[in-house]
Amino acid sequence: xxxxxxxxxxxxxxxxxxxxxxxxxxxxxxxxxxxxxxxxxxxxxxxxxxxxxxxxxxxxxxxxxxxxxxxxxxxxxxxxxxxxxxxxxxxxxxxxxxxxxxxxxxxxxxxxxxxxxxxxxxxxxxxxxxxxxxxxxxxxxxxxxxxxxxxxxxxxxxxxxxxxxxxxxxxxxxxxxxxxxxxxxxxxxxxxxxxxxxxxxxxxxxxxxxxxxxxxxxxxxxxxxxxxxxxxxxxxxxxxxxxxxxxxxxxxxxxxxxxxxxxxxxxxxxxxxxxxxxxxxxxxxxxxxxxxxxxxxxxxxxxxxxxxxxxxxxxxxxxxxxxxxxxxxxxxxxxxxxxxxxx
Amino acid sequence: xxxxxxxxxxxxxxxxxxxxxxxxxxxxxxxxxxxxxxxxxxxxxxxxxxxxxxxxxxxxxxxxxxxxxxxxxxxxxxxxxxxxxxxxxxxxxxxxxxxxxxxxxxxxxxxxxxxxxxxxxxxxxxxxxxxxxxxxxxxxxxxxxxxxxxxxxxxxxxxxxxxxxxxxxxxxxxxxxxxxxxxxxxxxxxxxxxxxxxxxxxxxxxxxxxxxxxxxxxxxxxxxxxxxxxxxxxxxxxxxxxxxxxxxxxxxxxxxxxxxxxxxxxxxxxxxxxxxxxxxxxxxxxxxxxxxxxxxxxxxxxxxxxxxxxxxxxxxxxxxxxxxxxxxxxxxxxxxxxxxxxxxxxxxxxxxxxxxxxxxxxxxxxxxxxxxxxxxxxxxxxxxxxxxxxxxxxxxxxxxxxxxxxxxxxxxxxxxxxxxxxxxxxxxxxxxxxxxxxx
Numbered sequence: 124x125x126x127x128x129x130x131x132x133x134x135x136x137x138x139x140x141x142x143x144x145x146x147x148x149x150x151x152x153x154x155x156x157x158x159x160x161x162x163x164x165x166x167x168x169x170x171x172x173x174x175x176x177x178x179x180x181x182x183x184x185x186x187x188x189x190x191x192x193x194x195x196x197x198x199x200x201x202x203x204x205x206x207x208x209x210x211x212x213x214x215x216x217x218x219x220x221x222x223x224x225x226x227x228x229x230x231x232x233x234x235x236x237x238x239x240x241x242x243x244x245x246x247x248x249x250x251x252x253x254x255x256x257x258x259x260x261x262x263x264x265x266x267x268x269x270x271x272x273x274x275x276x277x278x279x280x281x282x283x284x285x286x287x288x289x290x291x292x293x294x295x296x297x298x299x300x301x302x303x304x305x306x307x308x309x310x311x312x313x314x315x316x317x318x319x320x321x322x323x324x325x326x327x328x329x330x331x332x333x334x335x336x337x338x339x340x341x342x343x344x345x346x347x348x349x350x351x352x353x354x355x356x357x358x359x360x361x362x363x364x365x366x367x368x369x370x371x372x373x374x375x376x377x378x379x380x381x382x383x384x385x386x387x388x389x390x391x392x393x394x395x396x397x398x399x400x401x402x403x404x405x406x407x408x409x410x411x412x413x414x415x416x417x418x419x420x421x422x423x424x425x426x427x428x429x430x431x432x433x434x435x436x437x438x439x440x441x442x443x444x445x446x447x448x449x450x451x452x453x454x455x456x457x458x459x460x461x462x463x464x465x466x
Numbered sequence: 467x468x469x470x471x472x473x474x475x476x477x478x479x480x481x482x483x484x485x486x487x488x489x490x491x492x493x494x495x496x497x498x499x500x501x502x503x504x505x506x507x508x509x510x511x512x513x514x515x516x517x518x519x520x521x522x523x524x525x526x527x528x529x530x531x532x533x534x535x536x537x538x539x540x541x542x543x544x545x546x547x548x549x550x551x552x553x554x555x556x557x558x559x560x561x562x563x564x565x566x567x568x569x570x571x572x573x574x575x576x577x578x579x580x581x582x583x584x585x586x587x588x589x590x591x592x593x594x595x596x597x598x599x600x601x602x603x604x605x606x607x608x609x610x611x612x613x614x615x616x617x618x619x620x621x622x623x624x625x626x627x628x629x630x631x632x633x634x635x636x637x638x639x640x641x642x643x644x645x646x647x648x649x650x651x652x653x654x655x656x657x658x659x660x661x662x663x664x665x666x667x668x669x670x671x672x673x674x675x676x677x678x679x680x681x682x683x684x685x686x687x688x689x690x691x692x693x694x695x696x697x698x699x700x701x702x703x704x705x706x707x708x709x710x711x712x713x714x715x716x717x718x719x720x721x722x723x724x725x726x727x728x729x730x731x732x733x734x735x736x737x738x739x740x741x742x743x744x745x746x747x748x749x750x751x752x753x754x755x756x757x758x759x760x761x762x763x764x765x766x767x768x769x770x771x772x773x774x775x776x777x778x779x780x781x782x783x784x785x786x787x788x789x790x791x792x793x794x795x796x797x798x799x800x801x802x803x804x805x806x807x808x809x810x811x812x813x814x815x816x817x818x819x820x821x822x823x824x825x826x827x828x829x830x831x832x833x834x835x836x837x838x839x840x841x842x843x844x845x846x847x848x849x850x851x852x853x854x855x856x857x858x859x860x861x862x863x864x865x866x867x868x869x870x871x872x873x874x875x876x877x878x879x880x881x882x883x884x885x886x887x888x889x890x891x892x893x894x895x896x897x898x899x900x901x902x903x904x905x
Contacts, residue, residue, distance in 0.1 A: 202511060205505055205511050205686075206511045206686055211506050276711060277708060278572030278574055278681060278708070280572055309608040309611035310576075310605060310610075313604035314602065314603040314605070314608075316603075317603030362710060391570065391681075391684055391687040391691075392683045393687075394507065394714075395508070395682070395683040396683065398712045399711065399712065419570065424685070425685065
């Protein structure tokens with residue numbers, strides 16, 4: 124994941140650096156003769172304003188970037204982000220931040236151009252990616268059983284994710300029970316059962332077609348009776364534009380009162396990722412996001428789009444078909460990875 | 467469905483409406499809006515760039531034919547370019563064949579397999595399916611469950627981990643069937659061993675068709691994935707799934723252009739019947755707000771029999787409440803009102819989202835009201851007086867206001883149909899639809 128985005132971003136970084144350098148060369152010529160070394164500690168006369176101006180101007184001899192200087196590079200950045208599946212609205216936000224940060228920058232001549240560009244890019248990306256989410260820390264600091272509800276549209280990998288998270292938690296020493304709340308899709312119950320057996324976790328399930336709220340309520344009760352740490356509640360995939368199904372989800376939330384609502388989407392989704400993340404967030408709320416199928420995507424734009432839209436942290440990335448193929452998401456590491464440590 | 471992309475394009479085209487000469491600024495603006503609309507619909511960036519270049523070039527260079535307005539001229543160019551982007555419509559041949567399904571995890575292969583089986587079954591072909599998904603738990607149960615609903619034989623060997631063997635056995639087992647559909651496990655282009663597997667399955671099954679299932683929400687990734695699948699087993703058709711969400715399916719276009727194939731079917735709902743034939747002209751017409759009459763006719767032809775609606779009598783001007791009742795039932799059979807309306811030529815008219823639900827409910831209420839009428843009243847609505855209205859309302863558990871509303875609606879319909887008879891052209895049809903929308 125993110126490989127192709129990284130390569131391209133580094134290209135833009137250089138381009139941006141170059142256009143700044145160009146602007147600098149142009150700017151440095153006329154400003155060169157002004158070099159009168161005014162003593163720094165001029166007695167303060169008429170207000171601080173003028174003095175400060177002179178001070179800044181003389182001491183630092185800086186360069187002010189205009190929007191024009193970086194327009195081309197930004198346009199290219201925009202396309203690169205789009206090609207990497209970042210949704211249009213998120214692209215606008217990122218490019219906007221960079222434009223805002225860079226234009227009118229009072230940059231000291233002499234300080235490294237790369238450093239400035241890197242800092243701006245990192246700032247813009249971290250701005251949208253936000254913080255990660257520490258699940259085990261959350262469980263430790265809350266009353267047991269901690270109830271986690273998984274939501275999302277059809278086919279994003281909710282059931283598999285529930286199994287993976289169960290395996291992850293078990294490995295970290297927590298007891299887990301799964302509520303098989305997908306009572307709609309044919310075979311979903313069997314799928315969940317098989318997963319749970321393999322992972323070695325108890326699963327609470329009813330028949331096909333049963334009320335999911337009842338199943339998940341039972342799962343919570345079971346956990347309470349058996350002093351189990353975490354309840355993972357699977358639900359049927361549903362489209363955000365189906366009012367009835369969203370109401371059903373709302374009912375589930377009311378009945379089982381989850382501590383955490385986790386929204387699951389796939390890393391390969393395009394612009395629609397933004398729309399549905401937003402709708403789910405509006406309907407039942409979202410506390411954290413899991414991105415699945417990150418291994419089939421070298422781009423990773425969906426991560427940026429979703430987090431930008433709903434402003435909720437990404438908790439895990441699903442990176443393969445095995446139960447161990449789930450990694451906690453750390454924005455700092457990814458931003459460093461994308462932009463490059465050294466620049 | 468595609469309404470969001472549609473409205474984006476409509477906005478872009480509206481800007482050209484008042485113009486008499488094609489000027490560069492207007493075209494640039496249109497192309498920029500078009501680009502944004504297409505990018506938001508997940509169409510591949512490179513495709514969008516190529517498309518907008520050629521639209522720009524043609525719009526500025528080609529002279530509009532005499533009598534054609536600037537807007538229509540540009541619209542036609544946009545339309546033609548979009549059609550060429552979609553490629554040819556892939557033919558579905560109704561005869562003995564083996565279809566191999568391929569696609570990413572969670573794209574909807576298993577559901578679509580069952581829907582396809584239903585499609586061929588309805589066309590009168592003996593159909594069987596093989597579940598070659600040896601990885602996902604519950605995959606066989608899922609397919610079996612779906613197939614039982616429609617009485618389709620489903621072959622699978624749960625627990626066996628050799629897909630090659632399952633397909634071999636399955637083909638032998640289902641030899642008496644004309645159409646065999648093989649569902650496979652989800653895989654993506656970077657998993658080499660799974661790509662090898664599907665190459666083998668293709669050889670073993672001697673598949674007539676290899677169809678790629680694409681989630682409508684798939685983004686820029688669609689292009690690379692489609693290319694890899696195409697290299698492996700030469701895809702000859704694309705199925706778009708989950709078109710009932712808000713995703714616009716632009717990723718599928720990348721897949722089409724990459725595989726040089728066409729879109730075969732569109733999946734647009736969770737039940738086994740929700741599969742539509744794809745028609746590129748109709749698809750774009752819908753994008754541009756021109757309506758898709760062809761798809762509607764195809765759908766209507768399948769469900770409505772002659773006795774349901776006596777079109778000729780209606781055109782002669784004899785339109786009673788009884789006819790309206792039948793008509794409503796027919797509309798109900800065609801599926802949710804929303805889907806039907808999406809296919810009608812509403813001339814770029816916007817219908818608010820929640821209006822669909824309300825109208826659907828209203829239709830239902832109207833039917834209850836009509837159920838309380840006597841045959842005489844149904845055949846000759848003019849006899850319905852104040853006291854009759856009161857009686858009908860009581861019988862239907864409704865209010866006199868609602869009965870009057872229904873009668874008003876009936877008169878509107880009657881007038882609209884008279885108008886259609888008069889002009890007979892598309893124009894009147896449109897006017898009729900406007901009247902519908904006004905309700």
